[in-house]
Amino acid sequence: MKPGSLGPSYARLFTAYVISNVGNGVLIAALPLLATSITRNPLAISGLTAAAGLPWILVGPLSGAIVDRVDRRRAMALAEFARAAVVALAALFVLGGGESLLVLYLVLILIGIGETIFDPIGLAMVPNLVTPSRLDRANSLLYGSQILAQRFLGPPLGAWLFALAVWAPLGIDALSFLVSALVVLALPRGHSPTDSEWTIAGLSADILEGVRWIWRDRALRAFLLGDGALHFTTAAATSVLVLVTQDRYGLGALGFGLTLGALAGGYFLGSFAAPAMVSRFPRAEVCVGSVVGAGGGFLLVALSDVALLGGLGLAVVGFSAFQLDIVSITYRQTAVPDRIRGRVIAVFLFVVHGAVPIGAVFGGLVATLTDISYTYVASALVAAAVAPYLRRALKDAELDPGSGGRASEGSHG
Numbered sequence: 001m002k003p004g005s006l007g008p009s010y011a012r013l014f015t016a017y018v019i020s021n022v023g024n025g026v027l028i029a030a031l032p033l034l035a036t037s038i039t040r041n042p043l044a045i046s047g048l049t050a051a052a053g054l055p056w057i058l059v060g061p062l063s064g065a066i067v068d069r070v071d072r073r074r075a076m077a078l079a080e081f082a083r084a085a086v087v088a089l090a091a092l093f094v095l096g097g098g099e100s101l102l103v104l105y106l107v108l109i110l111i112g113i114g115e116t117i118f119d120p121i122g123l124a125m126v127p128n129l130v131t132p133s134r135l136d137r138a139n140s141l142l143y144g145s146q147i148l149a150q151r152f153l154g155p156p157l158g159a160w161l162f163a164l165a166v167w168a169p170l171g172i173d174a175l176s177f178l179v180s181a182l183v184v185l186a187l188p189r190g191h192s193p194t195d196s197e198w199t200i201a202g203l204s205a206d207i208l209e210g211v212r213w214i215w216r217d218r219a220l221r222a223f224l225l226g227d228g229a230l231h232f233t234t235a236a237a238t239s240v241l242v243l244v245t246q247d248r249y250g251l252g253a254l255g256f257g258l259t260l261g262a263l264a265g266g267y268f269l270g271s272f273a274a275p276a277m278v279s280r281f282p283r284a285e286v287c288v289g290s291v292v293g294a295g296g297g298f299l300l301v302a303l304s305d306v307a308l309l310g311g312l313g314l315a316v317v318g319f320s321a322f323q324l325d326i327v328s329i330t331y332r333q334t335a336v337p338d339r340i341r342g343r344v345i346a347v348f349l350f351v352v353h354g355a356v357p358i359g360a361v362f363g364g365l366v367a368t369l370t371d372i373s374y375t376y377v378a379s380a381l382v383a384a385a386v387a388p389y390l391r392r393a394l395k396d397a398e399l400d401p402g403s404g405g406r407a408s409e410g411s412h413g
Contacts, residue, residue: 021154028158038099051105072121230290239360266319286327294383296320297315
């Protein structure tokens with residue numbers, strides 16, 4: 001299905017997402033290359049990943065409270081304009097011969113803060129742009145385009161631009177944020193700002209309201225655990241993947257890139273399959289099967305000494321995880337009222353982003369204390385432990401779009 005078939009407003013949101021995420025993908029390749037021109041210290045370079053994830057941990061829930069109080073379209077555009085300005089200044093810094101890891105860290109942190117505004121608003125706006133029956137397709141297109149742009153299109157473009165001129169990737173990224181902001185301004189306004197008091201106490205109360213809403217809804221609690229667990233285990237698996245490809249598969253840098261790309265490829269293929277999966281099978285079964293499938297993929301990597309099978313296992317992980325993501329996202333959009341949707345989505349993003357560094361450390365510790373393959377066995381065991389809980393928690397929940405929040409009201413407590 002083409003984005004335009006879901007309506008002109010959704011097509012504009014889709015376009016903004018693609019443009020913005022191509023720019024993000026450009027930075028994924030360009031900033032590490034810039035960092036290696038400054039230092040060869042692995043810890044200093046890995047700090048880029050930490051800096052990128054830090055905003056979600058520090059201000060993610062706060063951003064959710066803010067986006068429920070303001071004109072979402074305007075806030076979304078403002079976040080893009082701000083990110084464009086930050087990256088443009090960084091491009092000028094590099095063009096002028098500047099070299100500083102601290103500047104790169106700061107750029108990633110500021111871009112990440114903008115992302116904590118942009119992403120929750122985008123997901124919160126989708127139910128206002130398409131009918132409930134089309135939410136699965138709309139979410140699959142949006143999430144699938146994000147993966148395609150950020151993991152497949154952006155990084156090669158970033159590396160190519162870096163080879164032309166070290167400042168060029170930053171300049172193109174700034175342009176992508178600027179164009180994305182202009183497209184966002186063409187979206188309908190929709191959400192009305194609230195008159196809540198802008199105090200620490202008021203914002204804290206808003207955040208707690210979002211947390212309580214999740215805690216009181218059995219299905220939301222289950223999705224939060226399931227999403228967090230899959231991000232935790234995937235981070236654990238990818239944290240030591242470079243050692244697997246080198247020591248077990250005997251591959252070089254290109255082989256590592258292709259093996260890691262299999263995970264993103266699985267996600268992308270999952271975006272095409274998800275609408276058909278959730279229309280053919282009960283959503284609760286899709287969720288349980290998603291976790292079980294991911295566990296099977298981890299086991300395949302653990303047991304295989306052949307690179308092709310290892311890549312296949314990661315592709316299965318990506319494909320399976322996408323199915324849970326779509327059911328979870330669609331449920332949040334339909335069962336949570338618009339006035340609090342931004343907060344609930346931001347709490348989810350806070351958890352899944354926060355699970356990544358914890359999972360990476362876990363994966364490294366398991367590999368250090370035992371063997372690399374046991375990192376994948378441990379990931380499979382975590383998935384196996386979550387599956388029965390998801391089955392029980394989602395058994396009687398109304399997960400289909402259009403249930404109008406009945407699942408939320410009926411499962412509170």
